[in-house]
Amino acid sequence: RGDKPLAGRTIVVTAGGTREPLDPVRYLGNRSSGKQGSAVARALVDAGARVRFVAAHLSQPAPEGVELTEASTAVELQAAVREAARGADGLVMAAAVADFRPAAYNGSKIKKTDDGGAPAIELVRNPDILADLVAERRDRADLPGLIVGFAAETGDETSSVEEYGRAKLARKGCEVLVVNEVGEDKGFGRDENAATLLFRDDAPGGPREPEHVAGSKDDVARKIADVMAGAL
Numbered sequence: 001r002g003d004k005p006l007a008g009r010t011i012v013v014t015a016g017g018t019r020e021p022l023d024p025v026r027y028l029g030n031r032s033s034g035k036q037g038s039a040v041a042r043a044l045v046d047a048g049a050r051v052r053f054v055a056a057h058l059s060q061p062a063p064e065g066v067e068l069t070e071a072s073t074a075v076e077l078q079a080a081v082r083e084a085a086r087g088a089d090g091l092v093m094a095a096a097v098a099d100f101r102p103a104a105y106n107g108s109k110i111k112k113t114d115d116g117g118a119p120a121i122e123l124v125r126n127p128d129i130l131a132d133l134v135a136e137r138r139d140r141a142d143l144p145g146l147i148v149g150f151a152a153e154t155g156d157e158t159s160s161v162e163e164y165g166r167a168k169l170a171r172k173g174c175e176v177l178v179v180n181e182v183g184e185d186k187g188f189g190r191d192e193n194a195a196t197l198l199f200r201d202d203a204p205g206g207p208r209e210p211e212h213v214a215g216s217k218d219d220v221a222r223k224i225a226d227v228m229a230g231a232l
């Protein structure tokens with residue numbers, strides 16, 4: 001298949017960050033710009049894939065050549081991914097999905113009170129889109145056999161970013177996990193990224209050493225596209 005190693009393949013890519021509304025003017029969000037997910041979509045289109053792109057609040061226009069669906073909240077993103085994943089060969093979950101949402105939506109703007117107090121906001125869990133899909137595909141042949149998750153991690157004194165990534169790979173059950181370190185000055189919103197690709201030990205072909213890639217988000221994306229082309 002020459003320079004189009006993913007010709008004939010359909011891949012779903014998510015990008016951006018979900019927003020969970022609290023009232024008509026406020027939401028809980030995160031700092032994802034959608035640049036990394038957009039770069040992955042571009043690299044896959046360049047490699048010949050048909051890309052179904054599910055985007056949440058991108059800071060720039062979606063890449064050319066993708067089939068675009070927009071979603072705002074985690075619940076909407078899940079519905080869009082479920083629909084797009086049917087019959088697809090691969091899925092890349094680069095979106096930053098809120099783990100929690102406000103338990104209740106206030107139909108009018110929450111007002112300050114005269115007593116100087118502040119409201120307590122109750123949160124409930126959002127669905128884990130990736131883990132749910134991995135679980136569902138056990139009984140379904142029409143869901144992607146190759147699922148690439150992302151992990152935004154910050155290391156601390158007890159464990160490194162890679163150790164947290166390993167634990168997450170095991171928990172989520174996807175084939176590949178792209179672990180990027182995030183913080184005030186790295187990851188979100190920037191044009192550069194540094195990532196480690198971790199592979200599931202029981203993946204076809206046996207255990208595989210992690211691969212490190214640092215450079216532009218396009219460099220990280222091309223590495224992901226290469227790995228997917230090798231696996232599909």
Ligand code: PMT
Pocket residue numbers: 016031032033034035036037074093094095096097098099126127128129130131148149150151152153180182187188189190217
């Ligand atoms: O968009 P940019 O500004 O370019 O920044 C890129 C990025 C840092 C957002 C991106 O590279 C990245 O790391 N995305 C995933 C961020 C994230 O949400 O990580 P997580 O550790 O919370 O989630 C792990 C995986 O589970 C991710 O694939 C995520 O899409 C998925 N997930 C998470 C929560 C949830 N409720 N459902 C999910 O499917």
